[in-house]
Amino acid sequence: TDETAAVAEAAGARVIRQSNGGPASARNTGIRAATTEWVVLLDADDLARPSRLAQQAARLGNDQVAVVFGGYHVEGKVPPAAPTEITFDALWTRNWIPTSTVVLRRAAWEAVGGFDEARDLIGVEDYNLWLRLAHAGWGFNRVDEILVDYRPTPASLTAQTRRFAAAELANARKIALTLGLAPSALRAKEFAIYKEYGFELFHVRDLSASREFLHEAARRGPIGWGGQLRRLATYLPLPPRDRG
Known part of the structure; x- marks a missing residue:
């Protein structure tokens, strides 16, 4: 404190x-x-x-x-x-x-x-x-x-990214249910969240979570070459990203 x-x-x-x-x-x-x-x-x-x-x-x-x-x-x-x-x-x-x-x-x-x-x-x-x-x-x-x-406080990028991703999904689903949004609107929002955080999780080298998120994104829409290449790369023994 x-x-x-x-x-x-x-x-x-x-x-x-x-x-x-x-x-x-x-x-x-x-x-x-x-x-x-x-x-x-x-x-x-x-x-x-x-x-x-x-x-x-x-x-x-x-x-x-x-x-x-x-x-x-x-x-x-x-x-x-x-x-x-x-x-x-x-x-x-x-x-x-x-x-x-x-x-x-x-x-x-x-x-x-x-x-x-x-x-x-x-x-x-x-x-x-x-x-x-x-x-x-x-x-x-x-x-x-x-x-x-x-002025961001120090935190684990991996833990922070996973937590925000889960919160974003929970929020989208709660808003869609509470406000009666069309299923297509929720699907589009879920696609955007899964794709964005799939990329971010790949960036911080949380490869298993990135693979899962990009898989879910691909179930909802096209993730492009960038998404497909990252998804394949999650199976490789990539080195940790340099934080310096």
Whole structure:
């Protein structure tokens, strides 16, 4: 643990303590305790830039806007920019919204039931909420600037990749069931997840898991030459990837 709580208390902030129930539980507890119309999200390993809130305040928009978000740096890189218009279909393709850049309307959070605290969604509980908000007709405004610097903590790439892959699949299936999406929409989403993580698992040399994921992707759609070659290569005694 770090000294975040002590620093916050020294500055006069109210700090709420609870047992570790995962990110969704912590966020729900904090938002319930808030009395403001909007709530700012920021994880402990991220650093907000000084102009963040001023830029977002200018983009709060009308009463149908639930989320104002922006760009972020991660290890010196800037991920792809989100579409100008965030719709459910755009979000179903991928999660465009970095949680630590979000300013969230409490009324919208409450209207859709808050963050889902299911343990199998840890790591994608934010994505789950954005999808439910978009499906319910809430709007999203984007700030075209870098608002946050993400500072990833050391972790096992293999374990992390497997965990996120499982959470992504659980989320897709839960959203499809809850919102009544067409089977074809779920199949397309599963295909994208299996293919993406099949490639990532190959990259970190988790070859058996990569083979399984690429097999499942191929059952749902064409994985291309790159996918087929990686799938075959999982049977080879490949050396570990150089992390340096």
